Amino acid sequence: MAQRRLWEVDDGLWERIEPLLPVVERRFRNPGRKRLDDRKALCGILFVLYTGMPWEFLPQELGYGSGMTCWRRLRDWNEAGVWQRLHETLLAELNSAGLIDWSRAAVDGSHVRAPKRGPKTGPSPVDRARIGSKHHVIVEGGGIPLAVTLTGGQRHDVTQLMPLIEAIPPVRGRRGRPRRRPEVLYADRAYDYDKYRKLVRAKGIQPEFARRGTEHGSGLGVYRWVVEKAIALLHWFRRLRIRWEIRDDIHEAFLRIGCSIICWRKLKNNSNC
Template identity: 75%
Template sequence: MRRGEQPPWIVPDELWARIEPLLPVVQRRTDHPGRKRLDDREVLSGILFVLYTGIPWEFLPQELGFGSGMTCWRRLRDWNDAGVWQRLHESLLAELNAAGALDWSRAVIDGSHVRAMKGGPKPDRARSTVPEQAPSHVITEGHGIPLAVSLTGGNRNDVTQLIPLVQAVPPVRGRRGRPRRRPVALYADRGYDHAKYRKQVQALGITPVIARRGTDHGSGLGVHRWVVEQSFALLHWFRRLRIRWEIRDDIHEAFLSLACGIICWRRLVNLSLC
């Protein structure tokens, strides 16, 4: 961080103006008011502090005014249950789409595995002979902006998430006409090469551009597929996402969704639209 620059976990006014209307309103009980509820913006800064630094919740510095780690954890859980992070991601995608910053001519899909220190997510069988892993799957548009992200068990083949991830792309508004959900073409590596899934992609009106198995490397698709690797690099820039520490799937998914929103926000800032 450069001298004089704000820490990344401090929520800027422009971003807060987009998040605040999405937060659920919690009425304070007049009969048993208890302590005053901590300010949502300060708690969000605490959540971002954990996301950026990877610090355990219980070690969240109290002197920074974020509240306790458990308070931030609960607020992250409640806001995720209310769909705040998903709606934030969708609204920022709409702003990018309105600015012509989304490339719908192609989308790219891939998966990435990180070590799960407290057990793997969504297990598919009772026992596993491999170390627990937390695979995340991302589909991006042509410039590498994440459109959707999902989490599965470590023993699931990446190709099984091809159609669910394509269908998870939200309707993106921002331009006249119907919201956009489908790219023209879908790029993937040879791990997704399967006749069954190629037909399913085509049935959705998308042209599958997938490297063929049994062929030498150097298909030439890397000039288009590299953007998804860039997206994973941006996600793993958040230290909390480099290793999965969360026992609960929804908490890790909340961090993933929030991180996607922040990546979209940064792209907006770079476009000088704020």
């Protein structure tokens, strides 16, 4: 039996994605060429995400349609909120299964180059002023991405601390009100500002940020490493290692898909999905 390729959507994931896709009615008069099957288009999108291949080089023999068709489908589905809703759906299932650790969370940012420039790019202070973007990620205690944001490469990590907290969706799956806030938030020295500690406390979260000017070995790395693991998993997708998209919304769509795939793998490995 042939092994399933990484970018091919398995049945369990497709069952969760298909109901979220907008329905496109075919025109009665002048219907034109038959619309490419949504599942095949999604496989083409994932092929680009996994391999980093330019859209125009998407192999036609795979049967996923043209690169432009897949690009349009990615754009349209992102505008319809499909990827955000998919992420929220998977978070709810993980929460229902008791796989989200709300006792703590961790936050960090990572720079990626953006050779084609575009919105949300800028000179990086850590990469000889090369133009790039930053991926900002907040994860729960086990490393599951709760939210992700995109900024220019010149933006300081701490400026995205509160937007990340606000971006955590209401996570359902358990009795009672949806959960949105971890109990403790861990971060490195880049987030060590009294102003932001107060803002985090005002959200009902205990900040545990490493102090600037102190020696390494605070012990907080025992809890912070999960966010570094999550960023490494996101950058395992070749299309997220370097930002080739001029449009920021397209790159953000890839980021949300990456977060959803990480959630799906966690759910699949811990259940009979």
